[in-house]
Each structure stands twice: as C-alpha cells, then as structure tokens.
Amino acid sequence: MNNPASTAQRPYQSINFAQKLGLFSEQWTPKVIAEMNDYQFKISRLQGEFVWHAHAETDETFIVLDGLLHIDFRDGRVSIASGEMFVVPRGVEHKPWSEEEVKLLLIEPRGVLNTGDQGGERTAQNDIWI
C-alpha cells in the first residue's frame, strides 16, 4: 500500500493511529504517541468496565477511533462512536466501559494517571511512549 506519510522528510513524519495501535494488544494501558506543549496524545485499547474516578485538576478528552465507548456519570451517560469525541470536565466522576474493544485517542496534560484520584490496581504505568 502507498502510505503518503512515507514521503515525509526527516524529521517531519506524520503519526498514523492504526499503525501505532498495531504495535500492542493489551487493554487499559495508554501509550503516548505525541506531545503538544505540556499535553500528551495517548492511544489505548479498552474493553469491559473501568473504575469510577475523577481528575480534579484537568479536563480529559476522549476521541474514539474504532468501536463504541460508554462513559457513565453519576447522573447520566454518554456514548461515543468512532469519529466522535467528548471532553470529561475536571472533577466529574466518570467510569468508561464498553462491550466490545474500543480503540481510543486520549488527550490530557502530561502526568495525568488513568485512574485519576482513585489509584488502585487498575492504575497503568504513565508516560509510556510507543
């Protein structure tokens, strides 16, 4: 296949979401693919239920690349399909979940943990680049 990105001269190279997602199969382990100022772009695979948590200091952006992601709130729910995004406001408790595997782009400040203020065994190692 002809990948137009391959024509980029160094050090200018686009980042292909599908190519990066193909480099790992484990779920709930966000991987950093790019930075913009002090924000990071992370891709992740999710399936099943996560834990309730909040991020007191920052909003958190979810862009769904493939699949259907649900985020439960204490007073409602949003369902985010491929080609859609949602910004979870800072301090708002939320619980992501999905029936089938979801491929996701997360955007948030460098240093934000996946479990926010909740911690626990579901906390993924942070700042892992792929």
Add this chain to the structure above:
Amino acid sequence: MNNPASTAQRPYQSINFAQKLGLFSEQWTPKVIAEMNDYQFKISRLQGEFVWHAHAETDETFIVLDGLLHIDFRDGRVSIASGEMFVVPRGVEHKPWSEEEVKLLLIEPRGVLNTGDQGGERTAQNDIWI
C-alpha cells in the same frame, strides 16, 4: 440510521465530526467544537495553499479526518492522511496546502489565530463556535 450518541442523557452529548463538518462548506475558517481546559478543538475545511506563518508561543496539532494534507517547512514537508496527526512545533514556519479538500481537526490554545504572527487577509475570525 441509529446514532448511538443520541442515547446520551443531557447534558452529556458526544460531538460528531462529520455532523459538525456538514454544517458549513466554506474553507479556511476554523470552527470551535469543544474546549479542554484552555485549549480548543476546531474543525476546518482546507484546499489550495495557505500562507507561510508560525506560532511563536505554542505547538499546533493537526488531525486529518478526511483527505491528504501537506505542510511545507523551510527544510522539508510532511504529508498527513486521514487517520493521522502531526504536531507543528512552536516557532516553526509552516505552510499548509492540499490539492483536494481536506477535513481537519485542529487543537491549540484558545486565542491562537490561523495565520499566527503573519496576519493579513487570510486571517479568519477567531473563536467561532459551531
């Protein structure tokens, strides 16, 4: 068609890129669709050549939703296809262009002008929500 997002309870509603892009046809006029902290997500339609410019204070993220975007630098070029992203570093002169229409998601701090430090007739009105 069954849009899963339609099941979201108020005030929780996903943002659909294609639906937002369908609301306008003019090119080179970024429209804000969401905010994360002091950053804005903007969609835009581009075709042809833009002006050389730089943003001295911030990186700028391009995510291509449809089409093939080229960004020329003084010492190279990157080509960004649908499903790909690129972050233009702060202070780096760049000129976006495309042969066919490109549908794009831009991410940058609130208040950033499309022409950066260059100004001129190609400067779009800022902070227009859609």
